[in-house]
Amino acid sequence: MAMDAGEIERLIKEGIPDAQVTIRDLAGDGNHYAATVLAASFAGKSRVQQHQLVYQALKGQMGGVLHALALQTGTP
Numbered sequence: 001m002a003m004d005a006g007e008i009e010r011l012i013k014e015g016i017p018d019a020q021v022t023i024r025d026l027a028g029d030g031n032h033y034a035a036t037v038l039a040a041s042f043a044g045k046s047r048v049q050q051h052q053l054v055y056q057a058l059k060g061q062m063g064g065v066l067h068a069l070a071l072q073t074g075t076p
Contacts, residue, residue, distance in 0.1 A: 002030025003066045008058070012037060015057025020076060031067035038076045047073065 005023040012021050012035070019039040026032040035054070042050045050073035058066065 012057045034070040036072045042075050
């Protein structure tokens, strides 16, 4: 079962309220996405820590319903 881009964005914004999120469906199959997540709350955090926050916001969907997510993070 594929995951909707809107659902990915909703989960990220729910977990990281100040996030600016852009989602792109890379293959048109609902399984391979790219996300850019910018948040002031990422300030002072390493790239790994930023990615961990996004994965936590996705509530365990990575590798299951959400097959692949190319992730770029940073501060606005």
